[in-house]
Structures are given as structure tokens and as C-alpha cells.
Amino acid sequence: MPARKQGLRARAQRHAAVGDDGKLLFDHPAFKDLLDSHATCSSPHVEKETVTVDDARNGFDVPVIVRKPHKANLGLRMPKPSLSPRDVANATCPKSLIPILDVKLQTSQKRASLDEWCQYWERTPRAKVLNVISLEITGTVLGAQVKAPDFVDEVDWSATAWPADAPPSTFKHEGCGCDGGKRIPTLVTARRMLGLEPLTKGDEEEGDKVQHKNSARLLSPPRVRKYVLMSVAGSFTDFHVDFGGTSVWYHVLRGAKRMYLAPPTEKNLDAFKRWTRGSQREKTFAEYLTGKVCAVDLHEGDTLIIPSGWIHAVYTPVDSMVFGGNFLTMSHVPSQLRICSVEDSLDVAPEARFPNNGAVMWYALLRAADALNESLAFDADDHSERAWAAFRRAPSTIAERSGLKLLASFLRKTLQSSKFAAGVTAPPDEIADVCTYATLDAVDAMLKGERCVDVVQKGVLIKGVSTLGLSAATLRCNVRVPQRFHPDNRASLMEAGGARRRKPGELKRRAAAVAGRFVAACAAAARAEDAEPWQERAERRRVERERAAAHAVARAAAAALEMPPLPPLKKPRSAYLRLPPFVEAGETVDVPLPPSLLTARRRRQGPATTRVVVPADALPHRVMKVLVPADDMDVVVGAPAPAPPPTVEEIRAAYQREQAAAPRPPPRPAPPPREKSARQQARKRARAVTQDS
Known part of the structure; x- marks a missing residue:
């Protein structure tokens, strides 16, 4: 009789990552091997040297990774990699209570102060594997040292759409009394959870009796833009989707991370809902997807952009410090609304959703x-x-x-x-x-x-x-x-x-x-304008300045030599022109000029064109930015180009030649005597008779 085939759950029971009670051991080293056995498909991510605003406005289809050598292209501003949890506490508030993720239970019900978390971090060996993933630092000294990528500031709703006259976001001091609130004493169970006091029976499953709701401030922007994540070796955050379908930027300041990703397809989201409604401690999410999970490794200095709706889990092989943030964009509205619908069907608590x-x-x-x-x-x-x-x-x-x-x-x-x-x-x-x-x-x-x-x-x-x-x-x-x-x-x-x-x-x-x-x-034309290298732009402006200075000297010399004044310098103009249809990249074509660029005299002579070489990036919309020469805007097309303005020596030599070679004009002949009228002659005779008498 052939051996009976065993299902996934029966096979998982024999794995070292599954305990005797049939539940997964998230803090066991063998759990990483179990995840890697499910990550069988190749990662769909792309690696780029930078991420521009246009990329964000077109939307991200797959995760994007910017490695450490190119992190300066993103416009990030980060503290030094030597930053420690003690530095984080001193730059925020050491007595403020923060949620602690118990990796074994995958819950964040218990809270401890930042000072106590630092004591836990500095102890080795540690009593438990714990993780801090939801410490928002906006409005603190540490938050001022952190800047999100440039493209996030241009597309994030919280940064661009929120009223400018709203009060700025401030750090939430929970349970420390720094903001005038009531001081909440640190619970004994929290100190036992961190290993600062001996454990007692029932502490592992016991949650804090005091629950703090993240009540959103209606007038301030949502505090979701700057998070600091402090993870010890062996930490694991189970599969999840970020609240409200937000996209995520994720920068590893120190340490390493291993991301397990699944695209937000309809089948994957349905599997995610079934897995969430069921017992998450008995099967991994990858088993619901029949192994269709990919893995990505991040090292110190790497930055990851996770698009909206992607289902992901995070494993930390070594102690790590990470900065990140969530943002909403107009290009990911379908995915954002889809995730909101998933949250509705799963009855997610309001405090776990995107604020406001x-x-x-x-x-x-x-x-x-x-x-x-x-x-x-x-x-x-x-x-x-x-x-x-x-x-x-x-x-x-x-x-x-x-x-x-x-x-x-x-x-x-x-x-x-x-x-x-x-x-x-x-x-x-x-x-x-x-x-x-x-x-x-x-x-x-x-x-x-x-x-x-x-x-x-x-x-x-x-x-x-x-x-x-x-x-x-x-x-x-x-x-x-x-x-x-x-x-x-x-x-x-x-x-x-x-x-x-x-x-x-x-x-x-x-x-x-x-x-x-x-x-x-x-x-598209504006993107082409921004793509012009600054070296070429600086060189073009330098040539224009030198030409203007030479023309000014020539005009001054002509005025000093009493020569006719030189015509004013004709400057080229920058304009966006529409290309003719059916043109190819690299082709030289004559592009018609709009009437607004032509002088009144040139406009009366008919249409005008300028000759350009078509770049490849101008073909999708057939619009490109052109520096139109002055001759094309003022001279009839086809006429010979005018001579360049003469130099000072040429003007002086021409004046001397004209003075030497020019013949002297003949003297003017004396005008013939004018005949006097009869009345004038009669007056002259009468005057002479009077003098004689």
C-alpha cells in the first residue's frame, strides 16, 4: 500500500519553526529557512540610480531599489550610521512610551519607555526578540536631521495637499508628562518583557492594561512621514499591507534587512484576507500563495521604495537601524482605495488605519x-x-x-x-x-x-x-x-x-x-528642459555673456569715432515648438515658428522656420524646447546670414581708410545775383535822390 500523502500543515509540523502546539515560532532561527523555502520566484524589483518626480507621477509598478553608491541622487538627509537607540532617545524623549512588537506573539500591545528600550538594546544576551517599528519622529531634533527623498516631497498628499496654514506636526509624548499630560507609570509587565526584571507566570500572554489610542489631530498633517525602526537580530514582522494603501520609502542606515514581497493581485489580496481571518500562527502567508513569494536583500545605505498595496514581510539578520515613511499619491489611487476596501472587510480598528x-x-x-x-x-x-x-x-x-x-x-x-x-x-x-x-x-x-x-x-x-x-x-x-x-x-x-x-x-x-x-x-517638454546638463547650460550662458560684452564694446567704439551706431544685438529666444508629423529621431527638420516669436516686419514677409535635430525624447508628444536663433526670427528664410559685428580695430581701420580715400568735395559756386523787383529798384532810386539833395 503506497504511503499516504501529507498536506502542507502536516509537513509543516515536522519543521523546526513549528512548535509542539502546531504554532509557528517567529523568533526561532529556523523560521527564516521556512520563509526562504517559500520564496521560490525571482524578485520583480528594479534597481535604479535615482527616482525622479516623473517616475512617481507615472506610478510604481514594482519595488525600486537605489543602492548605496547612488543614495545621494535621491536627496536624502540622514544621521550618521553610528546612530544608536540611546541617541534616538536623547533626540526625542527618553521617558515617552512606545509600542514594542513581541516577535514571538506578533503583537504590539505592550509599551515601554525609550530609556528602558535602550537598556534592553544594550544588554546581551537578550531575554526576548523584540522590535520597534512605529516610532514617528516628526517635530523632534532627530526628525530635523531626517529628510525624505525629493520625489516624496513633490507627490505626497500630506506635504502638498494639506493646508499650508495648518499647525505643524509635533512629537506625541505618551505617558511622560512632557506635553502637560498626565504621567502614566511604567508597567511592571513591560520591564519584565524587556528582560529588565525576572519573568513571572502569565507575563508572556498578558497585555498591557492601559491602551493608548492614536487620536489624530484634525488640524495637523498626518504623522506618517518619518519613522525610525530599531530591530534586533532575529526580528521578524509578519506579512502585512501598510495602512491606507500607502507607498513606503525604506532606508537602511545600519545593518541589513531581508524583504519578502508579494504583488497586490486580486488572488493575492483574497488569499491575504483568508489568511488574516484564519489562524496566522498555524500557517505562513506563503502557503496560501503556493510559494509565490520573492525575497530582496537590503544592506547598509540601500533604499527601497515599496509601491502601494504590496504585501510584504521583513526579517532582520543583524541589529539594524532603519528610517522610512509612508506617503499617498494621486497615481496610486486605485490601489489605495482597494486596500481601504480590504481594511473594511477585515474590520481593521480606526487607530490602525491612516489618520484623517x-x-x-x-x-x-x-x-x-x-x-x-x-x-x-x-x-x-x-x-x-x-x-x-x-x-x-x-x-x-x-x-x-x-x-x-x-x-x-x-x-x-x-x-x-x-x-x-x-x-x-x-x-x-x-x-x-x-x-x-x-x-x-x-x-x-x-x-x-x-x-x-x-x-x-x-x-x-x-x-x-x-x-x-x-x-x-x-x-x-x-x-x-x-x-x-x-x-x-x-x-x-x-x-x-x-x-x-x-x-x-x-x-x-x-x-x-x-x-x-x-x-x-x-x-514631456519640461522634463526635457530639466534633463539638460548643467555644464551645457553654463557654457551656453557664458557664450551669450561674452557676445553681449563684445557687442557693447563695439557700439562704444563706433560712438567714440563718430560712426553710425551699430544695430542692437539680436538675442536668441527659448521656445517650445511642435515638430512636424512623421519625423524620426536624429533627423534634421525645419520646424515652423509661432508668430509670437517674429518681429512685425518679419511677420509681414510670411511664415518662418528654424532647423533642429530631433531628439528621441521629443517623439512621444512631438514637442521640444528650441533655442531659436535671432536670424530665424528676423531675416527671411533662405537669405544669407548677416556678417558678425566688427571689432574695435576693424571699425578704426575702416574709418581711417574712408578719411584717406574719400575725395574732397569741390567748392560751391557763388550763387548768381538775384534780380531786384521794380519796387525795390524804385526805393533805391528814391534813396539816392534824397542823399544827393
């Missing part, structure tokens, strides 16, 4: 709508810095525009339901009740390319350049439309407080059709 998630969503919607509304106010042919800055602030990528549309639809559903979804609060107080639906209607209209003016009759008066923007209901409307689109040659459809003279529907659609096509193209 509903307010952050509303603020992000309003700020994105303001930027989009402001970009629609400019004409596509407007090459001013203000126009291009508005185009760059507006949601321009496909991921951001689809995320804004989905976010508006989600918030509309929360308003229509009898109660708000779990984890989503009411709109902030800055938004009046009569403005919420009108604001969502305005966002839907702007995503179609329409400038937002119709919402005035619904109670919202919009001005895109305002700091409050759509979040205020007392602003005046002053919508700018290109002058050539208006029948009365007026630059505004509505004056402040005035009434409409004409129905602006058709004019608004025509203006938006022109500006809407340039939203993505402007972003």
Missing part, C-alpha cells in the same frame, strides 16, 4: 482640481513661465488623471451613502456643505477639458490662483480665455461680481480643446 484619511482625500482632490483649472486658463501657444509652471502642477500623466477621476467618483459615493465608509471622514470644515457636490461636478468637467465656470450658479465661485481655491465658497470668479476666442475681444468671460454678457459654452470648449492637447506635451 478622508480629509487627506478631500484636500488632494481640491489641490489637484485647482492645478488643473489653472492650467486650462492658459492658451496652448502661451510660452510664459507661469503657463508652463501651471501645466507642470496639473495632473498630466495618465495615472494621475485616472486617479483623480476615480477619487472624485469614490468621494461622491461616500456623500450619497447614509454613512461614510469606514476610515473616511466627512469633508473638512473649509468646504461648505453646499459646495461638495458642485466641486465634484467641477472636477468631472475639468477632466473633460472644460474650464470651470458653470459651478458659480451652484454656490462655488472659483479662482484658480487662490491659495484656498475650490475649498472656499466666497471667492470671486475671473476666468481667463484667450482673446482671439472671445467675440468682444475681451480677455475674461466674467468680471468680478459681474454678469455674463454672452453664453461662454462654445468659447470655453474651443479654448479647452487647444489647451488640453498640450497638458501631456508640456510635461
Whole structure:
């Protein structure tokens, strides 16, 4: 009779990482081998030298790793690698209570002061394997020494969308009395957990009697941007998804980490919900995924960016110090809302969710709508810095525009339901009740390319350049439309407080059709502008300065020699030009110039072009930034180029040659005597008779 096959659970019982009671031993060294046996697929991560804002606005599909040699490209600012937990305590508050993760139980119910945690860290051997993963340091001396990557500051909702006049985030002193609160004595069970006092029976499963809820401050930004993680060797954090579907940046200051990752597919999220509802102490999450887990090793100085929704676990082989932070972006709205739905189905406690998630969503919607509304106010042919800055602030990528549309639809559903979804609060107080639906209607209209003016009759008066923007209901409307689109040659459809003279529907659609096509193209051209090496830019500006100085000397010499004044120096102009269709990279083509770059005399002579070499990065949108020579803007195309301005020696030599070779003009002949009139002759004769007499 053949041997009976055993299931996964029966096979796991014989593994050293499973105890006699059939439960996993997370703090056992053999547990890492069990995880590695499930990490059978190759890691889908990518390694880059840097992560730009454009990468974040397009969205991360897989985890990104920036190794230690390239960490300066991220714009990080970190303390010295020799930072110790004692330094962390001195730079924050040594008496503040912090949650301690018991690796064996995978719970954070017990708390201890930072001072006691330092005593535990400095002791060897340690009584238990413990971990600190949720110490937020914003508003402390240590927090001032830590700076998130540059791209996080540009896309994070907490940094960009939260009102600028809100009070800054401060460090939460829990149980120490430093902030004026009541001092909570350190529990004896916490000291026994850290190994500072002998263990007694029942301490392993006993939790703290005092529970502290992380009550979010409604006026301050969410405190999720700067965390310090202090992990001893053998620490393990079980599989989880970061709250609210946030993305994570993770920098290893000292030590090493091993990350186990699983993509947020529908099957994996369903397996995650089944595993969470079941007994997490009997099977690993990898068994629910039939081994489809990948592993990534991080060393000192490495930085990892985990996209929204990725299911991950962390193992610490040696004592490690790590800094990280969570952030929400417009490009990951589908994944963020999906994780919120998973949290709803699992009945996650409010204190374990993203703080003030509903307010952050509303603020992000309003700020994105303001930027989009402001970009629609400019004409596509407007090459001013203000126009291009508005185009760059507006949601321009496909991921951001689809995320804004989905976010508006989600918030509309929360308003229509009898109660708000779990984890989503009411709109902030800055938004009046009569403005919420009108604001969502305005966002839907702007995503179609329409400038937002119709919402005035619904109670919202919009001005895109305002700091409050759509979040205020007392602003005046002053919508700018290109002058050539208006029948009365007026630059505004509505004056402040005035009434409409004409129905602006058709004019608004025509203006938006022109500006809407340039939203993505402007972003691509701006990226190409930023990609210009600073060496080339400095060299180009140096040549321009030398040319201007030489021309000024030549003009001064001509004036000193009493020669005709030299014409003014013609300077090249920088402009964004549209390439002809069907061009290839490296091809030399003649690009037509807009009339705004031409002089009045050149405009009367017909269209003008400039010759450029097409770069590869300009092909997707067929827009590139060109430094147009002055001759192309002033001289007829095809005419010979004018001679360069003469030098001082040439001007002096030419003047001397002209003085020597020029013939002297002949003397002027004396004019013939003029014949006097009869009256003058009669007067002369009468005068002579009088003198004779």
C-alpha cells in the first residue's frame, strides 16, 4: 500500500519553526529557512540610480531599489550610521512610551519607555526578540536631521495637499508628562518583557492594561512621514499591507534587512484576507500563495521604495537601524482605495488605519482640481513661465488623471451613502456643505477639458490662483480665455461680481480643446528642459555673456569715432515648438515658428522656420524646447546670414581708410545775383535822390 500523502500543515509540523502546539515560532532561527523555502520566484524589483518626480507621477509598478553608491541622487538627509537607540532617545524623549512588537506573539500591545528600550538594546544576551517599528519622529531634533527623498516631497498628499496654514506636526509624548499630560507609570509587565526584571507566570500572554489610542489631530498633517525602526537580530514582522494603501520609502542606515514581497493581485489580496481571518500562527502567508513569494536583500545605505498595496514581510539578520515613511499619491489611487476596501472587510480598528484619511482625500482632490483649472486658463501657444509652471502642477500623466477621476467618483459615493465608509471622514470644515457636490461636478468637467465656470450658479465661485481655491465658497470668479476666442475681444468671460454678457459654452470648449492637447506635451517638454546638463547650460550662458560684452564694446567704439551706431544685438529666444508629423529621431527638420516669436516686419514677409535635430525624447508628444536663433526670427528664410559685428580695430581701420580715400568735395559756386523787383529798384532810386539833395 503506497504511503499516504501529507498536506502542507502536516509537513509543516515536522519543521523546526513549528512548535509542539502546531504554532509557528517567529523568533526561532529556523523560521527564516521556512520563509526562504517559500520564496521560490525571482524578485520583480528594479534597481535604479535615482527616482525622479516623473517616475512617481507615472506610478510604481514594482519595488525600486537605489543602492548605496547612488543614495545621494535621491536627496536624502540622514544621521550618521553610528546612530544608536540611546541617541534616538536623547533626540526625542527618553521617558515617552512606545509600542514594542513581541516577535514571538506578533503583537504590539505592550509599551515601554525609550530609556528602558535602550537598556534592553544594550544588554546581551537578550531575554526576548523584540522590535520597534512605529516610532514617528516628526517635530523632534532627530526628525530635523531626517529628510525624505525629493520625489516624496513633490507627490505626497500630506506635504502638498494639506493646508499650508495648518499647525505643524509635533512629537506625541505618551505617558511622560512632557506635553502637560498626565504621567502614566511604567508597567511592571513591560520591564519584565524587556528582560529588565525576572519573568513571572502569565507575563508572556498578558497585555498591557492601559491602551493608548492614536487620536489624530484634525488640524495637523498626518504623522506618517518619518519613522525610525530599531530591530534586533532575529526580528521578524509578519506579512502585512501598510495602512491606507500607502507607498513606503525604506532606508537602511545600519545593518541589513531581508524583504519578502508579494504583488497586490486580486488572488493575492483574497488569499491575504483568508489568511488574516484564519489562524496566522498555524500557517505562513506563503502557503496560501503556493510559494509565490520573492525575497530582496537590503544592506547598509540601500533604499527601497515599496509601491502601494504590496504585501510584504521583513526579517532582520543583524541589529539594524532603519528610517522610512509612508506617503499617498494621486497615481496610486486605485490601489489605495482597494486596500481601504480590504481594511473594511477585515474590520481593521480606526487607530490602525491612516489618520484623517478622508480629509487627506478631500484636500488632494481640491489641490489637484485647482492645478488643473489653472492650467486650462492658459492658451496652448502661451510660452510664459507661469503657463508652463501651471501645466507642470496639473495632473498630466495618465495615472494621475485616472486617479483623480476615480477619487472624485469614490468621494461622491461616500456623500450619497447614509454613512461614510469606514476610515473616511466627512469633508473638512473649509468646504461648505453646499459646495461638495458642485466641486465634484467641477472636477468631472475639468477632466473633460472644460474650464470651470458653470459651478458659480451652484454656490462655488472659483479662482484658480487662490491659495484656498475650490475649498472656499466666497471667492470671486475671473476666468481667463484667450482673446482671439472671445467675440468682444475681451480677455475674461466674467468680471468680478459681474454678469455674463454672452453664453461662454462654445468659447470655453474651443479654448479647452487647444489647451488640453498640450497638458501631456508640456510635461514631456519640461522634463526635457530639466534633463539638460548643467555644464551645457553654463557654457551656453557664458557664450551669450561674452557676445553681449563684445557687442557693447563695439557700439562704444563706433560712438567714440563718430560712426553710425551699430544695430542692437539680436538675442536668441527659448521656445517650445511642435515638430512636424512623421519625423524620426536624429533627423534634421525645419520646424515652423509661432508668430509670437517674429518681429512685425518679419511677420509681414510670411511664415518662418528654424532647423533642429530631433531628439528621441521629443517623439512621444512631438514637442521640444528650441533655442531659436535671432536670424530665424528676423531675416527671411533662405537669405544669407548677416556678417558678425566688427571689432574695435576693424571699425578704426575702416574709418581711417574712408578719411584717406574719400575725395574732397569741390567748392560751391557763388550763387548768381538775384534780380531786384521794380519796387525795390524804385526805393533805391528814391534813396539816392534824397542823399544827393
